[in-house]
Amino acid sequence: MNTPSSEPRGPVDSSRIPRYAGPATFARLPRLDEVGGRTDVAVVGVPFDTGVSYRPGARFGGNAIREASRLLRPYNPAQDASPFALAQVADAGDIAANPFNINEAVETIEAAADDLLGSGARMMTLGGDHTIALPLLRSVAKKHGPVALLHFDAHLDTWDTYFGAEYTHGTPFRRAVEEGVLDTEALSHVGTRGPLYGKQDLRDDEKMGFGIVTSADVMRRGVDEVADQLRQRIGDRPLYISIDIDVLDPAHAPGTGTPEAGGLTSRELLEIIRGLSSCHLVSADVVEVAPAYDHAEITSVAASHTAYELTTIMSRQIAAARG
Ligand SMILES: N=C(N)NCCCC(=O)O
Numbered sequence: 001m002n003t004p005s006s007e008p009r010g011p012v013d014s015s016r017i018p019r020y021a022g023p024a025t026f027a028r029l030p031r032l033d034e035v036g037g038r039t040d041v042a043v044v045g046v047p048f049d050t051g052v053s054y055r056p057g058a059r060f061g062g063n064a065i066r067e068a069s070r071l072l073r074p075y076n077p078a079q080d081a082s083p084f085a086l087a088q089v090a091d092a093g094d095i096a097a098n099p100f101n102i103n104e105a106v107e108t109i110e111a112a113a114d115d116l117l118g119s120g121a122r123m124m125t126l127g128g129d130h131t132i133a134l135p136l137l138r139s140v141a142k143k144h145g146p147v148a149l150l151h152f153d154a155h156l157d158t159w160d161t162y163f164g165a166e167y168t169h170g171t172p173f174r175r176a177v178e179e180g181v182l183d184t185e186a187l188s189h190v191g192t193r194g195p196l197y198g199k200q201d202l203r204d205d206e207k208m209g210f211g212i213v214t215s216a217d218v219m220r221r222g223v224d225e226v227a228d229q230l231r232q233r234i235g236d237r238p239l240y241i242s243i244d245i246d247v248l249d250p251a252h253a254p255g256t257g258t259p260e261a262g263g264l265t266s267r268e269l270l271e272i273i274r275g276l277s278s279c280h281l282v283s284a285d286v287v288e289v290a291p292a293y294d295h296a297e298i299t300s301v302a303a304s305h306t307a308y309e310l311t312t313i314m315s316r317q318i319a320a321a322r323g
């Protein structure tokens, strides 16, 4: 059992056991049951993609990210931290969501998140399609109240319905605003681009409280200025970061279901995240990795590094809070 006085159990030592050997956990970390069922940061998969509007396949994203994360090393120089030594990080396996019933799947994901967050863990969730952000945010809000949201995505995901369905990967953040689980003073999309259904999409989104940093804004203003602006908007509120991997340009993330040209580079994404290391990050997700469209693990490597930076932020804060 991990207690503040016991040392966290870290990843398998890749100088003794080849990193390509054995079943994959995120970053070769222990499974949750190997650390007594309690952890500070739970990396959890949600193999669910019944909410997609175009190419399916994100149900395989979590395991692709785990496979691609074998090469992550324990010290993160960009944040000057050893995330797996500062706090216990463990792989909590997958949430078994019903692929034939979206409403039931959303309930299952919320209940599983309640259990993990209730045990004191922060969640680093690996999707799955973007539908899963809604039950995750519901659960986070039960614990922290309405949270600030930083949403990296080519898309707004604040649309209303598709084919009459309310729970889809294009609608989670409209539902979240309607349900009051978000702090509407601190909502930002980053990396937005591509064609919309109409100008009203932007008006609706603004009315919900979102600010937009487009992909072109990131290019023109640079990552430091963008991170500064986001930090100011977030302040010391509890923050949830949701990263749709299609925020990256298809050159950096071909393995996804709804690709849009003109996106961020993986370097830009990682640098913006690092610029947010002082924010109070309560949980995060990386979603929409669909390995069937990937090549040479380009997308899943980018996603694994993204999850590594987010995990580092959470671990540093947990260690700092312990003093
Ligand atoms: N969340 C993602 N990846 N995509 C949403 C796109 C919704 C649409 O097809 O309009």
Ligand SMILES: [Zn+2]
Binding pocket: 153, 154, 155, 244, 246, 247, 258, 288
């Ligand atoms: Zn998207």
Ligand SMILES: [Zn+2]
Binding pocket: 130, 153, 155, 157, 169, 244, 288
């Ligand atoms: Zn999305």
